[in-house]
Amino acid sequence: MTTFVLVPGAWLGAWAWEATAHALREHGHAALPVTLTGLGERSALATPEVGLETHIDDITAFVVEQDLRDVTLVAHSYAAVPVTGAAGRLGPRLERLVYLDSAPFAAGTCLLDVMTDDVVDQLHQQVAEHGDGWRLPLPPFELLSTFSTLEGLDEGQLDLMRTRATPQPFRTFEQRLTRPGELGPDVDRVVVACHDAKALLDAGVPTLSFLNQAPWRRFHLPTGHWPMLSAPDELAATLDSVVSSGYSGS
Template sequence: MAAIVLVHGGWHGGWCWHLVSDRLKEGGHTVYAPTLTGLGERAHLLTPDIGLETHIADITGLIEHEDLNDVVLVGHSYGGFVISCAADRLPQRIQSLVYIDAFVPEAGTCTSDYADKVRLDELNAMADRHGDGWRVPPPDASFWVSDPELIEWVNARTTDHPKRCFSERINLQGRLNDIASRTYVQAEQHTNPQFLEFYTRFSKDPSWRTFQLPTQHDVMLTMPDETAEIIAGALG
């Protein structure tokens, strides 16, 4: 059956999609918003062994065990790595990919390859000081949103992220190219130049749908109506 699978980014959980998920379900769509292993309400499972491969298995396992087909696979931020690898392994089940202010990785890369050096040094220092060297405490939510009430709400829900996820390199087999429908959404008020670079590149490619939204990084929380509409538009 056709379905939408929403994959969150670093330090987040399935909770960040609730506004978008509600809107998509109201439109009659089947929606899954899983929490990746070791994060959110699954933080009690956090171990040093959890890496990107664990999270890829979370998503491929969901798709296979729920017997999903014609999937619109959506990834936010770090989730772009997860959906790219999951789609490369199950292209026959994926109808469309939607990247929400997310990484669109190339084979052999890891998240750290796309990070600003200063930012990467900060994350490594946080892991060393407060995460026993293997887990990265969440940044303050003001990095993702600007509304004070929303900052407080997000801060109460973010959890440590396994550091291994950011250094584990991906192995793409080229099957990702079998998926013709792709969408990129860039948050104009986010400071990561890498996401703007992705948007600029893909906006020149007629095979991509591209959008810019005047908001911060957690687009699904700040502009849920527009986000849901873009995702729904990838079905069909």
């Protein structure tokens, strides 16, 4: 049995993991979805001061305060940034790090750095016009689809995103990652690439080339960028395969 700590991407709360968590439990694992400060059922805690460091603290505290051990920490999309920051703080509690259609971030970078200038400009406009200058509501799907594939989502799932997504404190996108801790040599490092990440990895993007080499292991899940909604059972099966396929260490 593995303990999965599931961290959602932007605009989402623990609710987004419900079907995947249920399927993981059917595989015999513990599945613990996280809601970060200011999102989901914790939306009342949103303030202009909520930033990347807040979410790093959230993830670290979630693991430490519950005294979790042998954790498999799963980061979807935006969550790659705070998970990168939290992973190095967890020490021997962390057994495995899984980036789901995402990748680790380097010190000094932020989420906006991986977006094109025109997308960043449009997001700033959304914040100014619809988010009181500090919140980013879920963008219109035509804008969202320019930087994250909506493939596999039917109208019901898109409507679920519309109705349950909560505005993202924009400082979490702007604040830069500082001093991410070093991972222990025995931490299993995994990328589960959906169509977005697979395209980048297959293209040989130089900054991501290390993900195609040991100690990183790579799995493919043929769906769009929101697999916990578009393919929750398949995602759970893939995560189960990640665990059961084993890791030989450094």
